[in-house]
Amino acid sequence: MTPPPKPHPLLLGDSGTPGAASPTTARLLDDIDWSETPLGPPQQWPQSLRIAVSICLNSRFPMFVWWGPSLVNIYNDAYIPILGKKHPRAFGRPARESWSDIWDVLGPQVDTVMNQGRATWNERVLLQMERNGYPEDTWFTWSYSPIHDDQGGIGGLFCACTEETPAVLAERERDRLVREAQDTARTLETWFDHAPGFVALLRGRDLVFEMVNEAYYQLVGHRDIEGRPAFEALPEMRHQGFEEILGRVYDTGEPFIGRGLPLSVQRDAAATPQERFIDFIYQPVRNADGQVGGIFVQGYDVTDQVLAVKALRDDDRRKDEFLATLAHELRNPLAPIRQAAAVARSPAADTQRRTWALDVIERQASHMALLLDDLLDISRISRGRLVLRLEPVELREVVHSALETVRPLVERKNHILDVKLPAQPLRLNVDAMRLAQVLSNLLSNAAKYTDEGGRIELVAGQEGDEVVIRVRDNGIGLEPRALAEIFEMFSQVSSALDRAEGGLGIGLSLSRGLVGLHGGTLQADSAGPGEGSEFTVRLPGSVVVGASAKQPDLSPPAAARAGRLILVADDNPDALQTMGALLEIEGHRVELAANGEQALAAAQALKPEVAVLDIGMPGLNGYEVARRIRAQPWGADIRLIALTGWGQAEDVERAHAAGFDHHVTKPVDLDALQELVGA
Incomplete structure (x- = not known):
C-alpha cells in the first residue's frame, strides 16, 4: 500500500490534524520548487508570511496572500471557484499576470496597501472578469490588509474575500x-x-x-x-x-x-x-x-472569516511581543558579560576579582544557551522533529537531577522544599533528561512566583496505570482564564510580570509538549489569585515493573586518563584558540588548524588520536574533511568529533554519515567534550 503523502508543515486542519484542510492547494504548495521563485524555500520565509499562508490554507473561507514586489499569489481551496479556469496556473505566479483583466481596479488599491500600509475595504464591487474564457459580471466584497515582514516593512498583503454574485x-x-x-x-x-x-x-x-x-x-x-x-x-x-x-x-x-x-x-x-x-x-x-x-x-x-482575521492580528501581536521579550532576555546577560570581561582585562584586577569575572561570564553564557535551547526545542516539538531517547530510569534519579538545577533559586528565596517519593523504587521508560527538564521548569516557576519563605511540594506516586507527579506551591495563584493561557507560546501572566526573573514565556508550552511526546498530560489547577498553584504531570503506561540495579561507572577518573594528541579545526580564531587552550590545560597535546585544508594536511602528517572539527569551515567543510580522513587507512582509528551550531536530528544523522563518531553542539560543555576525548 502506498503511504499517504506527508502534509505540508504549514497546514493544520480540524482537531489539529496536519493536512486536513486545502488538499488541492496543499499539493500545489508542495509541488512548486520555491527556491526558483522570488520567495525562496519555505523554511526561509519570514514568520509573518508563514503564519499568513498557514491561516489562509487552513481556512474554508476564500483567502489569498500576495507577497513580495511581484505579488506572488498563494491561495486556498475555497478561492479556486473564484479563479475559474485561471486555476491552477495562478498558484505561485504574480497576481497581476492572473488578474490583468481587472487590474485597473485592483492595482491602485494594491499600491495603497504596499506603499502606504493602509488597509482597504470594498463592498459588492462590480468586476467584469474573463475567468472562464468569456466576459461575465461578478460582484465581490473584499479587504486588503498589509503583512509586515521581519524587518517591520510591508512584505505583502492578505485578502479575505466573498463572491457575492449569487x-x-x-x-x-x-x-x-x-x-x-x-x-x-x-x-x-x-x-x-x-x-x-x-x-x-x-x-x-x-x-x-x-x-x-x-x-x-x-x-x-x-x-x-x-x-x-x-x-x-x-x-x-x-x-x-x-x-x-x-x-x-x-x-x-x-x-x-x-x-x-x-x-x-x-x-x-x-x-x-x-x-x-x-x-x-x-x-x-x-x-x-x-x-x-x-x-x-x-x-x-461570517464567523470563520472574522476569527481568521482576528487570529492573524493576534499572531502578529504575539510575534511582536515575543521579539521584544527575546531582545530583552538576550541583552540582559550580554551586559554583565561585557562588564565582567572589562573587569578581567583591567590591570588593577586581582586574582580573586578575575576569577569572579570569569564565573559571571560562564554563568551568563550558560543562561543564554538555555534560552536558545528552549527556542530550538519548542520549534522541534511544533514540527514533530524532537526525538525522545527512552530508557528505563528510576524516578528518584530524575527528581534528583531536577532538584540540582532549581536548588540555588529555592535557597536564595528561602523556600521550604518538601519532596515526597514512593518508598519502593519506581522505574519509568522515559527520556530522563527531558522529564527532568519538565520538573525543573515547574519547580523553578513555583520558586519564582512564590513570595520569599514560601512552601513548595513535589509529590510523586503511582495511581493505577499512571505515574503522577504533582508540584504545589503557596504562591500568587492563577485566575481561571489563565489556567489555559499559560500553556500558550510566549505566554506571560500579567499578574506575575513584576515577579518574573527572566524567560521567554515558552517554558510551560515546552513542558506540555515534552510530556505530550511521552503520551502524558500536564495540567494546571489553582483556587484563584493568592491561593497557590498545582501542576500535575501524568505519564500513562510508563511504569516498568521491577527495578534493575544501576550499572557502576567503570570509566577511569578524568585525572587518571593519559593526555592525547588532538587536532582542533575551526575558522573562528577566538573559538580555535580558546578550545586549544582549554584542552591543553586538561593535559592534552593540541594541533590547531584554521580551515579544512589545514586540518586535512595536519591529520595526514600527525595521525592524531582525536580530531575535533568545526562543520562550517570555508573551502573544505567539516563533513568533507571527515570523509577524506575515513577514506585513508590511517584514518580508521581516529576519533572524529563534529563541533557545530546545528543541532537538529538530521544534522546528527549527516555527521554520522560523514564518518563522525560524535556530534556536539555549540556552546560546548567542556566536561562533556572531555568525556568524549578521553573515553
Missing part, C-alpha cells in the same frame, strides 16, 4: 418576485428554500416569523419559531441591539446593512450561548398600499 443575482430575483407576485406566498417560499445564506420573513409590528429557511435554522437552532414573534421565539436576542434596529427599519422604511456584527445565540435551552458574527440586511417589505408590513432578513454567517 447573492446579488438572488436579491435582483427577489425584488422581481416581490414586485410581480408579492401576494404569492408559495412562490416566495420556493425562493426562500433556494436562497443563499440565511433568510427569514418577519410580518407585522410584532415581527412574527412567517418564513424561515434551513440556513436560518442552522444559525439559531431548530427551534419552534415560525408563527411566533421574533423576540419571544429567540429571547436571547434581546438586549443585543437587534430590537432597536428592527424597530427603526419598520418605522422609517429604511433598510439596514450590518457587517460582521456579533450575535450571541443559544441553540437550545440547555446549550451554552455561542458567539457568531454575521453579515446581514434588514429590508422593509411594503404592502400594496405602500406601508411597511414586514421585514425581510437575509445574511451570512
Whole structure:
C-alpha cells in the first residue's frame, strides 16, 4: 500500500490534524520548487508570511496572500471557484499576470496597501472578469490588509474575500418576485428554500416569523419559531441591539446593512450561548398600499472569516511581543558579560576579582544557551522533529537531577522544599533528561512566583496505570482564564510580570509538549489569585515493573586518563584558540588548524588520536574533511568529533554519515567534550 503523502508543515486542519484542510492547494504548495521563485524555500520565509499562508490554507473561507514586489499569489481551496479556469496556473505566479483583466481596479488599491500600509475595504464591487474564457459580471466584497515582514516593512498583503454574485443575482430575483407576485406566498417560499445564506420573513409590528429557511435554522437552532414573534421565539436576542434596529427599519422604511456584527445565540435551552458574527440586511417589505408590513432578513454567517482575521492580528501581536521579550532576555546577560570581561582585562584586577569575572561570564553564557535551547526545542516539538531517547530510569534519579538545577533559586528565596517519593523504587521508560527538564521548569516557576519563605511540594506516586507527579506551591495563584493561557507560546501572566526573573514565556508550552511526546498530560489547577498553584504531570503506561540495579561507572577518573594528541579545526580564531587552550590545560597535546585544508594536511602528517572539527569551515567543510580522513587507512582509528551550531536530528544523522563518531553542539560543555576525548 502506498503511504499517504506527508502534509505540508504549514497546514493544520480540524482537531489539529496536519493536512486536513486545502488538499488541492496543499499539493500545489508542495509541488512548486520555491527556491526558483522570488520567495525562496519555505523554511526561509519570514514568520509573518508563514503564519499568513498557514491561516489562509487552513481556512474554508476564500483567502489569498500576495507577497513580495511581484505579488506572488498563494491561495486556498475555497478561492479556486473564484479563479475559474485561471486555476491552477495562478498558484505561485504574480497576481497581476492572473488578474490583468481587472487590474485597473485592483492595482491602485494594491499600491495603497504596499506603499502606504493602509488597509482597504470594498463592498459588492462590480468586476467584469474573463475567468472562464468569456466576459461575465461578478460582484465581490473584499479587504486588503498589509503583512509586515521581519524587518517591520510591508512584505505583502492578505485578502479575505466573498463572491457575492449569487447573492446579488438572488436579491435582483427577489425584488422581481416581490414586485410581480408579492401576494404569492408559495412562490416566495420556493425562493426562500433556494436562497443563499440565511433568510427569514418577519410580518407585522410584532415581527412574527412567517418564513424561515434551513440556513436560518442552522444559525439559531431548530427551534419552534415560525408563527411566533421574533423576540419571544429567540429571547436571547434581546438586549443585543437587534430590537432597536428592527424597530427603526419598520418605522422609517429604511433598510439596514450590518457587517460582521456579533450575535450571541443559544441553540437550545440547555446549550451554552455561542458567539457568531454575521453579515446581514434588514429590508422593509411594503404592502400594496405602500406601508411597511414586514421585514425581510437575509445574511451570512461570517464567523470563520472574522476569527481568521482576528487570529492573524493576534499572531502578529504575539510575534511582536515575543521579539521584544527575546531582545530583552538576550541583552540582559550580554551586559554583565561585557562588564565582567572589562573587569578581567583591567590591570588593577586581582586574582580573586578575575576569577569572579570569569564565573559571571560562564554563568551568563550558560543562561543564554538555555534560552536558545528552549527556542530550538519548542520549534522541534511544533514540527514533530524532537526525538525522545527512552530508557528505563528510576524516578528518584530524575527528581534528583531536577532538584540540582532549581536548588540555588529555592535557597536564595528561602523556600521550604518538601519532596515526597514512593518508598519502593519506581522505574519509568522515559527520556530522563527531558522529564527532568519538565520538573525543573515547574519547580523553578513555583520558586519564582512564590513570595520569599514560601512552601513548595513535589509529590510523586503511582495511581493505577499512571505515574503522577504533582508540584504545589503557596504562591500568587492563577485566575481561571489563565489556567489555559499559560500553556500558550510566549505566554506571560500579567499578574506575575513584576515577579518574573527572566524567560521567554515558552517554558510551560515546552513542558506540555515534552510530556505530550511521552503520551502524558500536564495540567494546571489553582483556587484563584493568592491561593497557590498545582501542576500535575501524568505519564500513562510508563511504569516498568521491577527495578534493575544501576550499572557502576567503570570509566577511569578524568585525572587518571593519559593526555592525547588532538587536532582542533575551526575558522573562528577566538573559538580555535580558546578550545586549544582549554584542552591543553586538561593535559592534552593540541594541533590547531584554521580551515579544512589545514586540518586535512595536519591529520595526514600527525595521525592524531582525536580530531575535533568545526562543520562550517570555508573551502573544505567539516563533513568533507571527515570523509577524506575515513577514506585513508590511517584514518580508521581516529576519533572524529563534529563541533557545530546545528543541532537538529538530521544534522546528527549527516555527521554520522560523514564518518563522525560524535556530534556536539555549540556552546560546548567542556566536561562533556572531555568525556568524549578521553573515553
